[in-house]
Amino acid sequence: MKNTPKQPARTWGPGLHPARDETPKTLAGRVAQQLRQDIIRHRLEPGERLQFEKLSKLYEVGTSPLREALFQVAAQGLVVAEDHKGFIVAPIQFDEMLDVSNLRANLESYAIRGAIRDGREEWEVDLLAAFHRLKRAGIAVAADQDDEDRRTEWEDRHREFHYALCKGCGSPWLLHFFDELYDHMERYRRYFWKYAERAVAADSEHEAIMKAALDRDEERAATLLQAHFQxxxxxxxxxxxxxxxATAEVS
Amino acid sequence: MKNTPKQPARTWGPGLHPARDETPKTLAGRVAQQLRQDIIRHRLEPGERLQFEKLSKLYEVGTSPLREALFQVAAQGLVVAEDHKGFIVAPIQFDEMLDVSNLRANLESYAIRGAIRDGREEWEVDLLAAFHRLKRAGIAVAADQDDEDRRTEWEDRHREFHYALCKGCGSPWLLHFFDELYDHMERYRRYFWKYAERAVAADSEHEAIMKAALDRDEERAATLLQAHFQxxxxxxxxxxxxxxxATAEVS
DNA sequence: ACTGTCAAGATTTTCGAAAATCGAATTCTG
DNA sequence: CAGAATTCGATTTTCGAAAATCTTGACAGT
Known part of the structure; x- marks a missing residue:
């Protein structure tokens, strides 16, 4: 028996995905994560120019890893690259936000249907746990609307809840798109925090969606999810x- | 009137997209395109290791642009990156192909519905033209099944036809995802060319879908499209x- | 006053070498 | 002899400077 498989012996990487949680071992990767955070959290302003000299000092890295990081984030659409002109933070465009929201509605509906059909017990358990954490975070936010950390905590739980809904569908590509879209959506949501007086909790909606999912009621779950987005x-x-x-006044 | 708008004066890049057709002005960009092509067309084998020295000689560039190119393509999933271990061409996984196909079915259905609702006359015209070109390319392929160039021509027209279907929906993000998914699908399709005796033209299906779209019949178009994918x-x-x-015999 | 050309300055892009990391073979230890 | 620690070679990652490109503003011509 000869040992010459066409596919490499070890099935190297996963199909996809840099795996959201694990921290990169390389400088470029770390900078990419920081960049993402700084853009989503509006430490870097929309439309702001990202010059190498500045960022190089800010993140304390050379141009090579910085450049790689920028390309990684650009692929996600959070920064825009133009040849020989440099990079800018993706501008805020409300039309784009609507686009992202609509796509999410479609994608997550599709995902939840798949999950309800194919999801295993593990999916149900994770979903329940995610909702529990979301609920607790929601209570904490309600207690103090202006606490930045609590809102961040809630935001993280919210993402995880929606992710848990979709996860059971078993489609790596869909989950990949979910990640990309959610980052953008979060950026827009945080943008509004500055202008909205109160956070919209809507935990009851989340609970209803979860229950429909656990009841394995495709139609109800999908409909509720669509309504949630709408x-x-x-x-x-x-x-x-x-x-x-508000912005009109400024200029 | 003071000239200090928060958003930069010129609304720099587009929201997204390196714009499929225009050739990049930078080395890194060019190499990225070549890499994509070479992977989709199987000049580089699935699972193959992409070492800097080799690629550097092959594409005649230094490590910096090469690295950037690899990251760009990795973001798309055509190559897999692992820190400090390097890059490989994404392996062929039939499960992934199914995943891609299913997602495309969903996404393009969603898109065609949007296009039928909102698409302008320009969309109709472009669609008609795209189909015409696809048809001609199909005839050419039928005449000589083994002509690589004709199949490539058909493949390009096929992509453009499906793109034309979706384009009217006016969702940049959806079209972005379309591009990503189609590249993968094409790679799989080309992979099968080696094993399939005859190309499946299915132009009649395409025509039916187009007609339904031009008739502005959402349900019929979406159903036909779903069937097409199925x-x-x-x-x-x-x-x-x-x-x-076949691969089992090899190993 | 308007337009187009050209040079200077600023910035990005690329290169080539140095540093860091990984995997495997080797040596050391119990 | 088994298992842990170590060194070595190969490869990736990073740095810093050189090359290429774009922008700005001055200047000349109409």
Whole structure:
């Protein structure tokens, strides 16, 4: 028996995904993560120019890893690259936000249907746990609306809850797209924090969706999820006007 | 009136997309395109290790642009990166192919519905033109099944046809995902060319879909599109077995 | 006053060598 | 002899400087 398989002996990497949780061992990777965070959290302003000299000092790395990091984040759309002109933080565009929201609605509906059909017990358990954590975080936020850390905590739990909903579908590509889209959505949500007086908890909606999912009721779950997104979209649209007035004053 | 808008004066890049057609002005970008092509067209084998020295000679560039190119393509999933271990060409995984196919079915259905609702006359015209070109390319392929160039031509037209279907939906993000997924799908399709005796033209299906779209019949168009994908999936599943037998013999 | 050309300055992109990391073979230890 | 620690060669990653490109502003011509 000859040992010459066409595929390499060890099935190297995963199919995809840098695996969200594990920290990169390389400088470029670490900088990429920091960049993502700094953009989503608005430490870097939308449309801001990202010059190598500045970033090099800020993150304390040379140009090579910095450049690689920028390309990684650019592939995700959080920064925009133009040849020989440099990089900028992706500008805020409300139309894009709507686009992202709509796509998420479609994608997550599709995912939840798949999960309800194929999801195993592990999926159910994880989902339940994720909701529990989301609920607790929601209570904490309600207690003090202005606590940045609590909102961040809630934001993380919120992501994990939606992720848990989708996870059972067993589609790596879908989960990959989920990650990309969610980052953008979070950026927009945080952008609104500055203008919205109160956080919209909507935990009851989340609970209803979860219950439908655990009941294995495809139609109900998908419908509720769609409604969830639609409501959110309407809310942000109304905020949009407020923001546009506010920014109009500035200029 | 003070000139200090928060957003930069010129609305720099587009929201997204390196714009498929235009050739990059930078070495890194060019190499990235070549890499994509070489992977999709199987000039580089699935699972093959991509060492800097080799690629550096092959593409005649230094390590910096090469590295950047690899990251760009890795973000797309055509190569897999692992820290301090290097890059490999993404392995062929039939499960992934199914995943990609299913997601495409969902995404393109969603897109075509949007296009039928919102698509303007320009969309209709482009779609018609795309189909015409696809048809001609199909005839050329039928005349000589083994002509590599004709199959490539058909493949390009096929992509453009499906793209034209989706384009009217006006969702940049969806079109972005379309691009990513299609590249992978094409790679798998080309992989099968080695094992399939005859190309499956299925132009009649394409025509039916187009007509439904031009009739602005959402349901019919979406249903036909879904069926189109389902049929394709079944076909490839049967080929899969054949391929697995063939590769089993090799090892 | 308007337009186009050209040089200077600033910035990005690329190269080539140095540093860091990994995997495997080798040596040391119990 | 088994298992842990170590050294070595190969490869990736990073740095710093050189080359290429773009932008700005001055200047000349119409």
């Amino acid at each position: 409501k959110q979209a309407k809310l942000t649209m109304s905020l949009r006007k407020k923001v546009e007035r | 049929k394709q999936a079944k076909l490839t599943m049967s080929l899969r077995k054949k391929v697995e037998r």
